[in-house]
Amino acid sequence: xxxxxxxxxxxxxxxxxxxxxxxxxxxxxxxxxxxxxxxxxxxxxxxxxxxxxxxxxxxxxxxxxxxxxxxxxxxxxxxxxxxxxxxxxxxxxxxxxxxxxxxxxxxxxxxxxxxxxxxxxxxxxxxxxxxxxxxxxxxxxxxxxxxxxxxxxxxxxxxxxxxxxxxxxxxxxxxxxxxxxxxxxxxxxxxxxxxxxxxxxxxxxxxxxxxxxxxxxxxxxxxxxxxxxxxxxxxxxxxxxxxxxxxxxxxxxxxxxxxxxxxxxxxxxxxxxxxxxxxxxxxxxxxxxxxxxxxxxxxxxxxxxxxxxxxxxxxxxxxxxxxxxxxxxxxxxxxxxxxxxxxxxxxxxxxxxxxxxxxxxxxxxxxxxxxxxxxxxxxxxxxxxxxxxxxxxxxxxxxxxxxxxxxxxxxxxxxxxxxxxxxxxxxxxxxxxxxxxxxxxxxxxxxxxxxxxxxxxxxxxxxxxxxxxxxxxxxxxxxxxxxxxxxxxxxxxxxxxxxxxxxxxxxxxxxxx
Amino acid sequence: xxxxxxxxxxxxxxxxxxxxxxxxxxxxxxxxxxxxxxxxxxxxxxxxxxxxxxxxxxxxxxxxxxxxxxxxxxxxxxxxxxxxxxxxxxxxxxxxxxxxxxxxxxxxxxxxxxxxxxxxxxxxxxxxxxxxxxxxxxxxxxxxxxxxxxxxxxxxxxxxxxxxxxxxxxxxxxxxxxxxxxxxxxxxxxxxxxxxxxxxxxxxxxxxxxxxxxxxxxxxxxxxxxxxxxxxxxxxxxxxxxxxxxxxxxxxxxxxxxxxxxxxxxxxxxxxxxxxxxxxxxxxxxxxxxxxxxxxxxxxxxxxxxxxxxxxxxxxxxxxxxxxxxxxxxxxxxxxxxxxxxxxxxxxxxxxxxxxxxxxxxxxxxxxxxxxxxxxxxxxxxxxxxxxxxxxxxxxxxxxxxxxxxxxxxxxxxxxxxxxxxxxxxxxxxxxx
Numbered sequence: 001x002x003x004x005x006x007x008x009x010x011x012x013x014x015x016x017x018x019x020x021x022x023x024x025x026x027x028x029x030x031x032x033x034x035x036x037x038x039x040x041x042x043x044x045x046x047x048x049x050x051x052x053x054x055x056x057x058x059x060x061x062x063x064x065x066x067x068x069x070x071x072x073x074x075x076x077x078x079x080x081x082x083x084x085x086x087x088x089x090x091x092x093x094x095x096x097x098x099x100x101x102x103x104x105x106x107x108x109x110x111x112x113x114x115x116x117x118x119x120x121x122x123x124x125x126x127x128x129x130x131x132x133x134x135x136x137x138x139x140x141x142x143x144x145x146x147x148x149x150x151x152x153x154x155x156x157x158x159x160x161x162x163x164x165x166x167x168x169x170x171x172x173x174x175x176x177x178x179x180x181x182x183x184x185x186x187x188x189x190x191x192x193x194x195x196x197x198x199x200x201x202x203x204x205x206x207x208x209x210x211x212x213x214x215x216x217x218x219x220x221x222x223x224x225x226x227x228x229x230x231x232x233x234x235x236x237x238x239x240x241x242x243x244x245x246x247x248x249x250x251x252x253x254x255x256x257x258x259x260x261x262x263x264x265x266x267x268x269x270x271x272x273x274x275x276x277x278x279x280x281x282x283x284x285x286x287x288x289x290x291x292x293x294x295x296x297x298x299x300x301x302x303x304x305x306x307x308x309x310x311x312x313x314x315x316x317x318x319x320x321x322x323x324x325x326x327x328x329x330x331x332x333x334x335x336x337x338x339x340x341x342x343x344x345x346x347x348x349x350x351x352x353x354x355x356x357x358x359x360x361x362x363x364x365x366x367x368x369x370x371x372x373x374x375x376x377x378x379x380x381x382x383x384x385x386x387x388x389x390x391x392x393x394x395x396x397x398x399x400x401x402x403x404x405x406x407x408x409x410x411x412x413x414x415x416x417x418x419x420x421x422x423x424x425x426x427x428x429x430x431x432x433x434x435x436x437x438x439x440x441x442x443x444x445x446x447x448x449x450x451x452x453x454x455x456x457x458x459x460x461x462x463x464x465x466x467x468x469x470x471x472x473x474x475x476x477x478x479x480x481x482x483x484x485x486x487x488x489x490x491x492x493x494x495x496x497x498x499x500x501x502x503x504x505x506x507x508x509x510x511x512x513x
Numbered sequence: 514x515x516x517x518x519x520x521x522x523x524x525x526x527x528x529x530x531x532x533x534x535x536x537x538x539x540x541x542x543x544x545x546x547x548x549x550x551x552x553x554x555x556x557x558x559x560x561x562x563x564x565x566x567x568x569x570x571x572x573x574x575x576x577x578x579x580x581x582x583x584x585x586x587x588x589x590x591x592x593x594x595x596x597x598x599x600x601x602x603x604x605x606x607x608x609x610x611x612x613x614x615x616x617x618x619x620x621x622x623x624x625x626x627x628x629x630x631x632x633x634x635x636x637x638x639x640x641x642x643x644x645x646x647x648x649x650x651x652x653x654x655x656x657x658x659x660x661x662x663x664x665x666x667x668x669x670x671x672x673x674x675x676x677x678x679x680x681x682x683x684x685x686x687x688x689x690x691x692x693x694x695x696x697x698x699x700x701x702x703x704x705x706x707x708x709x710x711x712x713x714x715x716x717x718x719x720x721x722x723x724x725x726x727x728x729x730x731x732x733x734x735x736x737x738x739x740x741x742x743x744x745x746x747x748x749x750x751x752x753x754x755x756x757x758x759x760x761x762x763x764x765x766x767x768x769x770x771x772x773x774x775x776x777x778x779x780x781x782x783x784x785x786x787x788x789x790x791x792x793x794x795x796x797x798x799x800x801x802x803x804x805x806x807x808x809x810x811x812x813x814x815x816x817x818x819x820x821x822x823x824x825x826x827x828x829x830x831x832x833x834x835x836x837x838x839x840x841x842x843x844x845x846x847x848x849x850x851x852x853x854x855x856x857x858x859x860x861x862x863x864x865x866x867x868x869x870x871x872x873x874x875x876x877x878x879x880x881x882x883x884x885x886x887x888x889x890x891x892x893x894x895x896x897x898x899x900x901x902x903x904x905x906x907x908x909x910x911x912x913x914x915x916x917x918x919x920x921x922x923x924x925x926x927x928x929x930x931x932x933x934x935x936x937x938x939x940x941x942x943x944x945x946x
Contacts, residue, residue: 101583108581111903114863117883176860176904 072344072368077320077412077441079341081366087337090364094255095185103189106182107136113172118183121170123493124151128167132186144194145201147187152226152499153219155195155265156248157492158188159256162353164386166492195264200271205232207274210509213238213296215283218246219491220302220481222269223498224505228300229274231506236296237275240282246304248491250329253357254337255364282452289454293476298505301464301472301479302498305489307451311349311444313416315407324348324358324445331361343441346370347416349404350445351381356388358443359396370396371437375403375421375428403430413442450483460485470501478505515820517813517827519553521794522686522711522771524644526553526617529827530784530812533714533775533796534559534621534647534690537806539595541605548609550806551813554617556688556714556796557606559594559649562624562634566596567656573734576723576743585803587749589721591734591741593655594623603641610642618642619688623649623661626671628678635683645686648679648710650701651717653694653744663717666692669704676708688773691715691757693750698757702767713761714773714796716754718744747799751777755790762791762835779808781815788827789834842932849919849926850894850910852876852887858907859885865898865908873897890920 070080082090098106110132118128126147134143147154161167163184171180194201210233214225217239225235243249248262270277281287283303292299308323310316320343334340342365348355351374363370372391374381378400381388392398399418406417416439419430450462458465458473463485470478480497487493507513519529531554532538532547539558547555561567569592578587595602610618620643624630638646650666657664665671672689679687689705691698693716705713720742722732732740754776761767774792778784779800787795800808820827854865854877861883869877876891877898887898899908913919913926934941 105582111862111864113861114867114879116863117861172860172862 070366072366075344075440077341077343080338081342082338084338086366087364091254091258091337093258094253097192098182098185098189103135103140103186106186107132109173110136110181111172117170117172118167118181121166122150123166123488123490123496124154124157124499125496126150126154126167126187128183128187131190132181132183135186135190140190140193141197141201143186143190147191148194148201150499151492151495152223152269153248153265153491153495154187155191155268156219156257156262157495158184158191159261160248160252161492162384162386162490165384195268198268200268202230202272204230204272204274207234208232208509210234210297211236211295212298212300212505212509213292214300214302215287215292216240216246216302216304216481216483217244217266217277217279218302218304218481218494219248220304220483220494220498220501221246221300222266223495224300224302224478224480224502225275225498226269226272227499227502228505229272231502233274233297233506233509235275237277238281238283238287239277239279240285240306242279244277244279246302250332251325251354252332252491253328253361254332255361283454284452289456289474289477293474297476297509299477300470300498300501300505301453301457301477301483302481302494303450303452303479303483305448305450305482307449308444309447309449311404311407311446313404313407315409315413316444318407318409319412320440321407321413321442321444324350324354324443325448327443328354328357328361331365337365340365342367343439344368345438346441346443347437347439348372348443348445349416350374350443350447351376351383351400352445352447353383353387354448355443355445356383356391356396358445360391360394362441362443363394363396367441369438371399372396373399373402373404373416373418373437375401376423377401402435403428405430405434407442408436413439415439416442448482453483469504470497471504515817515825515827517553517817517820519794519827521617521773522645522688524554524617524619524686525615526794527551527615528553528809528813529788529794529816530809531555531617531619531773531794531796532801533798534619534649535798535802536590536592537798537801540597540602541609544605544609545612547801547806547809548613548616551809552616552806553794554619554644556619556621556647557602557643559621559623559652560599560602560634560638561594562630563599563637566598567593569593569596570736572736576721576733576740578723578747578749585747585799587721587723587745587747588799588802589718589723589743589745591654591743594621594649594652599637603638606638606643607641610644617644619645619647621647621649621690623652623656626660626665626675631675631678632682635679635685639683643685645688645711646679646683647688647690647714648675649690649717650675651690651692651715653692653718653720654742663692663694663720666690666701666717667695669700672701672704673708676705676710680709686711688712688714690717690775692717693753693757693776694720698760699764699767702761702764702770706767706770710770712771712773712793714775715761716750716757716776718746719750719753721745746777747803748777748779748783751779751783755786758787758792759790759835759838762832763838768835779803781812781819784812785816785819785830786834788830789832790838791832791835793831844931845929846932846935847915847927847930849913849917851889851892851913852894852896852898852908853911854885854887854898854908855906856884858904860904860907861885862903864901864903868897868901892921 070078072081112129116129131143131146167183168180174180212228212233212235214221214237217237225237228235244266245262346362346367348359355372359370359372402418402420404416405419408415415436417436420433422429422431456474464479464483466484470480472479478501480501481494482489517528519526532552534556537543538555544555574590574592576589580586620638624634652662656662687710689710691701702713724733758774771793773794774787775796778795778797784795866877866879874891874893876888878886902908915926917926932938
């Protein structure tokens with residue numbers, strides 16, 4: 001809120017009080033200066049600035065002439081800890097795209113295996129050897145079609161899939177020499193090539209006259225909507241958030257999908273036609289399953305896991321203790337990363353991808369120390385070894401076998417007390433051995449839960465029970481993605497489930513099931 | 514360090530690696546650099562008759578075939594013989610030879626197919642100090658339209674006739690360079706031999722179109738929307754060249770005719786293979802054009818190491834594989850092998866399976882867990898699985914000992930027996946009853 005105030009205030013002040021022609025916002029400090037270097041700011045701005053950033057100590061000057069007010073050593077939760085160029089680098093493409101020659105060299109390494117293990121390892125069963133051969137022979141567009149036939153979000157999956165646990169782990173060259181074919185990067189090369197041309201590779205079948213509601217415009221919902229539209233059905237795609245994309249838009253680390261790729265992909269996907277998007281419409285709040293069932297021929301639920309687990313540690317309610325997913329979403333939506341406040345000492349609790357994403361990005365925002373604490377052993381972390389390595393390479397410390405018992409502080413968090421854990425036959429126990437970690441910001445990344453699922457649906461565990469290709473206990477209602485039981489909470493799995501449910505819905509509606 | 518000094522038809526050079534007559538040897542500057550880099554000799558780019566020099570195209574002269582990572586596998590060219598004045602070339606040859614007396618200096622020649630032209634050019638090169646001449650009867654493009662190059666090399670009578678003239682009008686050793694664009698390499702080689710050639714060199718380039726521009730519908734290299742066939746060289750032609758060299762080396766009529774081996778020599782190993790099949794030395798062009806002159810250092814060190822490891826003299830390598838180059842009918846049909854897949858080395862790609870199942874003998878079983886096993890009862894030992902396997906030595910061919918049962922044929926492995934005596938051969942030579 002404070003950040004918004006500054007921006008509003010400055011715009012107002014500049015126009016009304018100063019009329020300065022040349023001005024700009026310092027990318028380091030957020031201060032608005034004239035290009036000539038003298039302050040054009042009224043006292044009110046300086047006041048707000050102080051509120052926003054805390055104390056103004058620090059050193060260095062930017063090209064606007066501002067004093068760099070914050071550094072990684074600034075105590076508290078403050079924005080602008082780093083120079084502008086560093087933010088730019090930190091949040092640039094983590095793995096740059098292959099150029100044409102690199103792609104050809106990488107593609108040439110594929111052995112075109114018989115009944116290739118990589119295809120089996122891919123949740124969407126992309127014909128990987130075929131698309132790589134199509135790249136190698138100079139037809140990346142054909143390669144992209146091969147990919148999109150199986151996985152319409154092949155562009156995003158190329159960026160976010162834990163390929164080291166899927167196709168690339170299965171690659172025979174991983175067995176042979178520990179260096180798999182770079183399937184993920186090749187997939188990105190192919191899909192980027194086609195998407196850059198602004199063409200959509202598929203055309204819709206003749207209209208069937210059937211209408212399907214898809215709730216949730218994340219990977220599962222987008223995938224289902226696209227496949228249904230492809231078969232000629234009319235699709236209405238609902239999402240509770242202001243933008244479509246789900247976790248692609250709100251939940252993935254920024255450096256994995258820079259340049260607003262998630263929205264570009266949604267736009268490209270929707271260009272098949274036949275999909276009406278209604279955002280800001282949440283199931284249970286604005287929509288009811290009964291209404292959807294009565295006004296549509298079928299319903300697909302891809303509502304994800306919008307709830308978060310509680311820490312169940314004393315003092316959890318102290319300020320600057322937040323859910324990691326909320327932090328990541330805010331970060332993804334922030335155009336200017338330097339405006340994001342981050343603690344000096346950040347503690348992330350959890351062992352999954354969300355924990356890694358939150359921790360790495362905290363570091364990239366300029367936190368001095370970032371520590372992931374996970375209650376079980378390192379090999380039980382659901383974040384892949386590759387992701388863990390990425391985190392540690394960015395300076396994140398990973399502590400395993402410890403769980404939080406108390407969040408300490410006076411109002412805001414100042415430290416977290418952890419107890420070491422011990423794995424006993426009857427479960428995990430806290431040991432009397434404890435330690436403290438200094439923390440002015442804590443992110444909870446201990447898993448998401450299903451929230452707002454219609455009561456009519458049978459659950460299994462804490463997810464929607466499904467049989468076959470996503471059929472729920474309620475006739476005419478399918479579910480897929482993270483909200484549905486089974487699966488592994490991966491984007492690519494959600495895409496597969498959405499696609500398969502769509503095929504089942506199609507077969508059911510057309511009477512061919 | 515093995516002694517690599519070479520004596521080829523009396524022409525001495527510090528090593529058996531010469532640069533072939535081609536763009537790298539067109540002028541003094543390049544040849545000096547070549548000698549500085551360590552090349553044993555050069556065959557100077559082909560000189561033509563006196564008069565206005567020939568002209569070359571002003572568009573691209575080369576077409577190419579690439580492997581992975583743009584590795585140049587084959588190059589073709591439509592460049593003609595030297596386009597510089599004769600007297601300039603002669604002056605430079607003389608100068609370079611004087612400065613580098615220990616290096617072989619051969620002059621390649623191509624003039625119209627009449628006695629006067631040859632007599633004249635031979636007189637012109639007399640006092641250059643060159644060690645020999647090479648008659649270019651090989652170039653398959655451009656000059657053939659004027660009755661030279663491979664137009665001569667494809668007619669054994671012409672080869673013999675011109676070679677005689679050269680031997681008549683010159684004291685220099687004469688190497689006849691042969692074209693591979695013939696049905697059999699033997700008649701041209703025999704003709705050169707009859708004409709008195711001191712040696713043959715082969716192969717010259719193969720008539721070829723490397724690729725077609727699919728937008729402009731013209732062969733490459735494309736000159737203003739049109740293409741002409743070129744001469745193909747580089748690693749891709751080595752197998753063709755090896756065979757032709759070996760054919761000459763084992764033929765009773767030509768077996769004593771020295772051979773300068775040419776065709777895709779890129780490494781010391783390629784050179785050693787040419788030498789083993791009967792070449793007395795090798796000539797290199799494409800590899801130098803691809804990587805520069807420094808490659809000769811690898812060739813020198815590699816061949817030297819190999820000879821040391823084998824405790825063999827250079828002369829001991831030359832022709833060593835020739836006796837083992839036999840006719841198909843002389844191969845032992847009772848030599849039985851079976852493919853063996855080493856499960857520890859196998860990475861599970863299944864290429865052997867796909868190759869065998871789809872295109873061969875269904876002799877590989879794919880078992881659960883991507884385990885591949887040879888079915889001996891089906892394996893004909895074709896070796897295709899070995900060739901498609903990406904892991905070296907993962908699949909090997911194991912010989913069945915004499916007396917062992919071959920489950921494919923149900924017969925026991927017998928001693929040596931070839932087609933000439935095989936019962937299925939109607940012309941089999943029967944043992945005396």
